[in-house]
Amino acid sequence: MSQATLGDDEELFGEAANEMREDVESSLEAAWAALPDADDVWETDADNVLGALNGLNSALEVGDAEDHLRDAKKWFTMGQRADAFDDADDLEAEIEDLEDAITDIAEAGEQVGELTSTIPALRGTLQDAGPADDESADATDDEEDEE
Template sequence: MSQATLGDDEELFGEAANEMREDVEASLEAAWAALPDADDIWETDADNVLGVLNGLNSALEAGDAEENLRDAKKWFTMGQRADAFDDAADLEAEIEALEAAITDISAAGEQVGELTSTVPALRGTLQDAGPAADDDEEADADADEDEE
């Protein structure tokens, strides 16, 4: 193999490493952009708790962020194994931060999903239970006695 070929290979490898880093950075940027907006999970126009929970549940979708994170991790892993990155600590830290954000969003979504099914059942239980229900029954009984 000639000296010129080795030099060309090194230059090509450097270009490929730069492109790989750019791919990782682009995927990370797209993943961050795909996460829900903070205002979307904070503000609501709902009239009741169930409406709030349904809106929040919809807002807590990571969307394409997971797929973009997967792409970033794929190219990052490839670049690390090829020893293509001079310094990859910043990419690794950003991947970890993004993974943590997606995990938090997913966990919150699961909790909201549970509340979405629990709150209506709790409302029904509270409507059917307690002194208010007994008072209604007594009032109905008193009305029946008065009619006789």
């Protein structure tokens, strides 16, 4: 193998490493963009609690963020194993931050989902709680009359 070929290989490897880093960065950017907007999680137009919870549950969908994160991790891992990155600490930190954000959103979605199924049952329990409307009122009136 000639010296020129080795030089070309180094140049090609450098280009591939740059492209791999760009792929990781692009996937991370797409993942962040796929996450819910903060205002969508915070604001609501709902008329009641269940409506607010349903809206929040919908807003807490991570969409394609998990797929983009997977792509970023795939290219990052390949680049790291190939020792293609001079400094990959920033990419690794951003991947961890994104994983944490996705985990937090997914956990919040689970909690909201639980509330969404609990609140209607709680409302029914509260509506059924206490004395029955007519019969209890009549019994209370009769007791008062006897005294």
